[in-house]
Amino acid sequence: MRAEKKITIIGAGLAGALLAILLARKGWTVEVFERRPDPRLAGYEGGRSINLALAERGLHALRLAGLTEAVMAQAVMMRGRMVHSADGGTQLLRYGKDDSEVIWSVHRGRLNISLLDAAEAAGATIRFNARLDRVDFNAKTFRLINDHDRRDEVRDFAVLIGADGAGSALRQAMSGKVALNEHFAPLGHGYKELEIPPADDGGFRIEPNALHIWPRGGYMCIALPNTEKTFTVTLFLPNEGDPSFATLPDVAAAHAFFARDFADTLPLVPEFDADWTNNPIGSLSTLYLDHWHLDGRAVLLGDAAHAMVPFHGQGMNCAFEDCIALARHIEEAGNWAEAFAAFEAERRPNAEAIQAMALENYVEMRDRVDDVDFLLQRQLERVLAERHPGRFVPRYTMVSFMRVPYATAFERGKIQRQLLIDATRGLRDIAQVDLEAADDMVRTRLSSLVTTS
Ligand code: FAD
Known part of the structure; x- marks a missing residue:
């Protein structure tokens, strides 16, 4: 493998740039081709x-790439979900036990730029305005097109790595050679982004250290803070039915819908009409594939392999984990086919687990966070986590604050959820729970959780 040292990565988004850092630092010759212009010159598209x-x-992953300081200097801490009920009430549901268990809101464009800078500093070459168009796997060549001047060129490759996102052109090319059995499962819901600007005094308009949720049953708004003291609000709504994007044909209808269902959000978005009109409706799907690689010639990772709905906030986190795993298998395997097969065997079950958990989380966020049974189960979850550290570990903790394989978190999460339902059935208050019986359930149903660091 070292004889064919050149590794070609398609896509310099989040995963492609991180992988370039990890591989270049190990001494590989890494070239990356990105369809968009350089965001450091042209602004982030x-x-x-x-x-x-x-x-x-x-x-x-950022620690391994030496980027923690640069990225965290621009990150806003989110302690938990700030739930905004329809009556205007708010409640903070912490994600973890304290401020050691939090998540962070980061700016996509700035993060991408930090990764690109580090990839070049590590020795990778990145070519922008270079869109993969087609691949000849027999001749081991690929064609690039510059979408600005329409010029094209043909280059050769030793191995191709597809980090070119959900609409991957490399995946498309591979599908002519291997039965990927591609299946895009549409969620049936789309999203639209709006902005809450800073307050008149320059500060945040609402609590900055939280991920805000306005759950409304079949749909919801969320808002994540930005260092500029703004929030990016995202409305998630069905595409069809009532209410849906189909029943909001114009800004007046959208305004009336917000006035009815998100009455406390609307005044926070003074440019509502412009945001609604200018920002597109995004689509959401889960991508399933039977194979991620074409023998030792090409492999997919990140969204190109397993795009997921965004409700666990794990798509990028999972893509970064892919990069670490692939870089490790490339170092350890005897040949490319072995490396790619081992990578897929390790990561595909885990990607499928987080895809499933992300779908489940949508229902939890939009419909359950203000439900009485759910809140009681969450209270008991906390109690049991304290009574059985290392054995009863909330699923959200396993996914977000640990690096337990996603598949393990998914399986243990199912057992724990059933246990919480059994222990709280028919009850209204945590004081009514028979804790000794619940302890017995924990001991008999769950082994202790083996973790890696
Ligand atoms: P991408 O980021 O899509 O990068 C692909 C790159 O390839 C792009 O730069 C693109 O220009 C380039 N490219 C595409 N085609 C070609 C081609 N033919 N030739 C060359 N280059 C090409 N994840 C989280 O972890 N946390 C979150 O909170 C979160 N929120 C999200 C919210 C929304 C609304 C959405 C849609 C996603 C969210 N995600 C989140 C998921 C996250 O955005 C993706 O999982 C992540 O961007 C995947 O990284 P990637 O590098 O695989 O793909």
Whole structure:
């Protein structure tokens, strides 16, 4: 493998840039091709989700890349979910036990730029305005197109790594050679972004250290803070039915909908009409594939392999974990096919687990966070986590504050959820729970959790 040292990465988004850092630092020759212009010169053409929730898995990757300080200097801490009920009441539901268990809101564009700078500093070369168009896997060549001047060029490769996102052109090319069995499962809900500007005194208009949620049953708004003292609000709403994006054909209808269902959000968004009109409706799907690699010639990772709905805030975190795993398998394996197969065997079950948890979390966020049974179960979850450290670990904690494999978090989460339902059935108050019986359930149903650091 070292004889063919050149590694070609398609896509210099979050995963592609991080992988370039990890591999270049190990002495590989890394070239990256990105369809967009260089964001450091042209400004960031994000296109979607201005900010992202960064959790332990992503933080771990940034530590390995030596970027923690640069990124965390621009991050806003989020302690928990600030739930805004329809009656205007608010309640903070902490994510973890204290401020050691929090997530962080980071700016997508700035994070991407930090990763690009570090990738170049590590020795990777990045070519912008270079869109992968097609691949000849037999000749081991690929064609790039510059979308600005329409010039194209053909280059050769030793191995291709697809970090080119949900609409991956490399995946498309691979599907002509291997039965990927691509399946995009649409959520049936879309999203639209709005902005809460700073207050008149320059500060935040609402509590900065929280991820705000306005749950409304079949739909919701969320808001994540930015260092500029703004919040990016995202409305998640069905595409069809009532209410839906289909029943909001114009800004007047959207305004009336917000006045009815998000009455306390609307005054926070003074540019509502412009935001609604100018920002597109984003679509949300889960991508499933039967294979992620074409023998030793090409492999996919991040959204190109397993795009997911954003409700666990783990798409990037998971993509970063992919990068660490792939870099490790490339170092350890005897040949490319072995490395890619081992990578897929390790990561695909975990990606499928977080995809499933992300779908479940949508229902929890929009419909359950202000539900009485759910709140009682959450209270008991806390109590049991304290009584059984290392054995009863809340699923959110396993996903967001630890690096337990997602598949393990998913399986243990199912057992724990059933246990909480059984222990609180018919009850209204935590004082009514038979804790000794609950302790017995924990001991018989859960082994202690083995963690890696
Ligand atoms: P991308 O970030 O999509 O990068 C792909 C790159 O490839 C881009 O730069 C693109 O220009 C380039 N490219 C595409 N096609 C080509 C081509 N043919 N040739 C060359 N280059 C190409 N994740 C979290 O962890 N936390 C969150 O809070 C979170 N919130 C989200 C909110 C929303 C609304 C959405 C939609 C997603 C969210 N995600 C979140 C998920 C996260 O955005 C993705 O999982 C992450 O961006 C995946 O990184 P990636 O590098 O695989 O793909």
